[in-house]
Amino acid sequence: MEILERLAHTVLAALLAPLLLGVIARTKAAFAGRRGPPLVQPYRDLRRLLGKGAVYSTTTSWVFRAGPTVGLAAIVTALLFVPLGTLPAAFAFPGDLVAVAGLLGLARLFSGRAALDTGSSFEGMGASREAQIGALAEPALLLALAAAASAAARGGGDWSLSGILPALSGASWIAHGPTLAMVTFALLGVFLAENARVPVDDPATHLELTMVHEVMVLDHGGPDLAFILYGAALKLWVLGSVIVAITVPVRTGSAWVNAAVAAGGMVLVAVFVGIVESSMARLRLIRVPQFLVGAAVLAVVALALVLR
Secondary structure: OHHHHHHHHHHHHHHHHHHHHHHHHHHHHHHOOOOOOOOOHHHHHHHHHHOOOOOOOOOOOHHHHHHHHHHHHHHHHHHOOOOEOOEOOOOOOOOHHHHHHHHHHHHHHHHHHHHHHOOOHHHHHHHHHHHHHHHHHHHHHHHHHHHHHHHHHHOOOOOOHHHHHHHOOHHHHHHHHHHHHHHHHHHHHHHHHHOOOOOOOOOOOOOHHHOOHHHHOOOOOOHHHHHHHHHHHHHHHHHHHHHHHHHOOOOOOOHHHHHHHHHHHHHHHHHHHHHHHHHOOOOOHHHHHHHHHHHHHHHHHHHHHHHO
């Protein structure tokens, strides 16, 4: 039974993560007064891409081919350290939150390196912007998780994600409400930046001078593009599950009920992303660092409050 619980979140994420992309698309369509694509459209897209072949430029090397595979492997590995509700992660050790941040950085490193390997200055521009965004988002992520860990430690948690997130509850909000609120806002900023969503990036843009993540994957196709899209869906789930664990700390005594509530919270996170992308434009590129520095400042203040 314990083994089943440890593997449950990984299996659920693997099956349901693409559904979040469908929820986002339907939410945006609803705001635009359209019906929108089916919720299962991301699954159809993945199946279609997996059935195609891949074409590689003669200027690329093994780095370009390895980029999507290593990126997906890194995100799947990060998923193994993240719990869902009170369902424990497949693996856990004190300080694994640093490993999760490092694995997300590894995925970004290889995607950027694959973009540079094409020899295209256009994709190099996107890789440069992605590196800048990642360099600003990672400190905010680590500081926010450190603040959440400190709040959870007061409630009996430890410094692993499987100890931090399940230890948070309604009582934690009563004791550390301002801290957890600032942690939530900081993580939301990181969530939008890491997943290339508005207001940091626009996954639907086709304007050359404003593209960041999308320009990095222009030369990928077939199974490689499927790996990238699936990795993006899993990354959305990984960071979203952290936010849900903090904002919806339902603790009924049944791990499966708590996991079901958390899965429902993931749908709400996807709806939130759709609302944000439908109600505001992306920031000017020079404003993105200010946005992420603001998230880091919130995380620093939250950490200072919980440690005082």
